[in-house]
Amino acid sequence: MLQGLVIGSIKQAPQEKLPLIAQFIPKIDNWSVCDSFCSGLKFTKTNQALVWDFLQPYCQSTNAYDVRFAVVILLNYYVDEQYIQKTLQLLDDISHEDYYVKMALAWAVSICYIKMPKQTMPYLKNNHLDLFTYNKALQKITESLRIDADTKQIIRAMRRK
Secondary structure (H helix, E strand, O other): HHHHHHHHHOOOOOOHHHHHHHHHHHHOOHHHHHHHHHHOOHHHHHHHHHHHHHHHHHOOOOHHHHHHHHHHHHHOOOOOOHHHHHHHHHHOOOOOOHHHHHHHHHHHHHHHHHOOHHHHHHHHHHOOEEEEEHHHHHHHHHOOOOOOOOHHHHEEEEEOO
């Protein structure tokens, strides 16, 4: 974990930092290390295009924490006007049976809705998320204090059975 925190805090050019990130990702073996590491990669905000390209192989990995890494980066740094549609599409394309990947996907979809409801509602109505992930995303949305009571009722009514 210390190595991951150091990578996030060192001042290096993004092209020099990405290989260090790639070396660290295989060492991620739990959600806490993954999420802490991702939150420290703040250079992503100013290097979105470069990091977007870097993330693509991790989204399709068979390793659960590779995929979770990509999803947590997406929810932290790519829920904005420029990337929301691409982010939702990328999330929709991810298919992995691991519980921690599904929870990250649900978390990411909920953050997309909380931050950008108008752009995310069409996605909630038409997506390829499995039953567990979809319903968990809706649950996370309704648990948010940033969502009003009327909207929570609408979201609850969207649950799949």
